Structures are given as C-alpha cells and as structure tokens.
Amino acid sequence: MQRRLSWLCIGIAVSMIIILFVSSSQTYEQQSMTSGLDRLLANKPFEKQLSAISFHYAGSEISIAAKGYSSFVEFFIRKGAHFFSYALMAFSLFIGFSAFIKRSWLVVSLSAGIPLAYAMFDEFHQMLTGGRTPLVQDVILDFVGALFGIFLAYLLVRWLIKKDKASVTD
Numbered sequence: 620m621q622r623r624l625s626w627l628c629i630g631i632a633v634s635m636i637i638i639l640f641v642s643s644s645q646t647y648e649q650q651s652m653t654s655g656l657d658r659l660l661a662n663k664p665f666e667k668q669l670s671a672i673s674f675h676y677a678g679s680e681i682s683i684a685a686k687g688y689s690s691f692v693e694f695f696i697r698k699g700a701h702f703f704s705y706a707l708m709a710f711s712l713f714i715g716f717s718a719f720i721k722r723s724w725l726v727v728s729l730s731a732g733i734p735l736a737y738a739m740f741d742e743f744h745q746m747l748t749g750g751r752t753p754l755v756q757d758v759i760l761d762f763v764g765a766l767f768g769i770f771l772a773y774l775l776v777r778w779l780i781k782k783d784k785a786s787v788t789d
C-alpha cells in the first residue's frame with residue numbers, strides 16, 4: 620500500500636509538471652481571466668479594502684489604481700496558483716520519495732531541487748513563448764511554494780509516524 624501511494628504521489632508531481640508546461644506554453648492573452656473576472660466580480664467586492672494594498676513586484680506597481688480591479692485580483696490568483704502548484708509538486712515528491720529513499724536529506728534535497736530546477740526551466744520556457752515575461756521573482760515564489768509543500772509533507776509524515784508508534788504501544 621505504501622509503495623502504491625508513493626507512486627501515486629510521484630504521478631501527481633509529474634502531472635503538475637505537465638500542467639505547468641502546458642500552461643507556460645500559452646500566451647498571457649490565452650490565459651487572461653480579466654474578462655471572466657469582470658463578469659463574475661461585476662460588483663467589485665471588497666474594492667475599497669483592496670484599494671489600500673499597493674506594492675511592487677518585479678519592478679511593477681501592483682495596486683487597483685495601477686492595474687485595475689480585475690487585473691489586480693488576477694495577479695493574486697495567478698501567483699497563488701503558482702505557489703500552490705509548486706507546493707503540491709514538492710509535497711507529492713516528498714511523500715513519493717520517502718518510501719524509496721531512506722536518507723532524509725536526500726528526500727528533502729530532491730523534493731526541493733526538482734521544483735526549483737523546473738521553476739527555472741519554466742521561466743526559460745516562458746521566455747520562448749510570445750507575450751510572456753520570465754521573472755526571477757516567479758522562480759523565488761515557486762521555490763517558496765515548494766518549501767511550504769515540503770514543510771507540510773514533513774509534518775504529515777512526522778504525525779503519521781507518531782500516530783503509528785502510539786497505536787503499536789496501545
């Protein structure tokens with residue numbers, strides 16, 4: 620059962636890589652959600668509160684005043700999707716590798732290194748795709764997402780080990 624789960628997790632990680640590759644093959648215009656957000660969020664919920672948020676990302680101002688409501692919301696959806704995609708990839712790799720690799724440092728290294736390498740490749744791939752801008756900041760965001768996924772996987776594994784030991788002693 621444990622090996623089957625491990626292969627499933629590795630399959631999830633590979634699936635994330637494929638999804639990210641297909642996604643980065645599309646131009647920004649093909650991926651844009653702003654027209655859908657304009658319809659879905661026509662009443663602009665929380666616009667007043669969100670208008671107070673302003674910061675710079677990769678040299679561009681991110682605010683409702685600078686980007687407009689829908690583009691501002693889309694920015695967070697896109698960056699959140701990247702963060703959690705890489706978190707899921709690393710989480711899955713950690714769980715998947717844990718059954719096959721007994722050295723913890725190697726499991727962590729591979730679970731962090733593969734998403735980091737793919738994040739760099741993904742930005743390079745975006746450079747080759749029209750209408751896309753490769754950003755070092757996105758690699759950092761993706762890597763932080765991967766580290767978050769590893770942290771969650773580590774906590775889950777520790778909890779399962781502790782639970783398993785408690786049930787053996789009972």
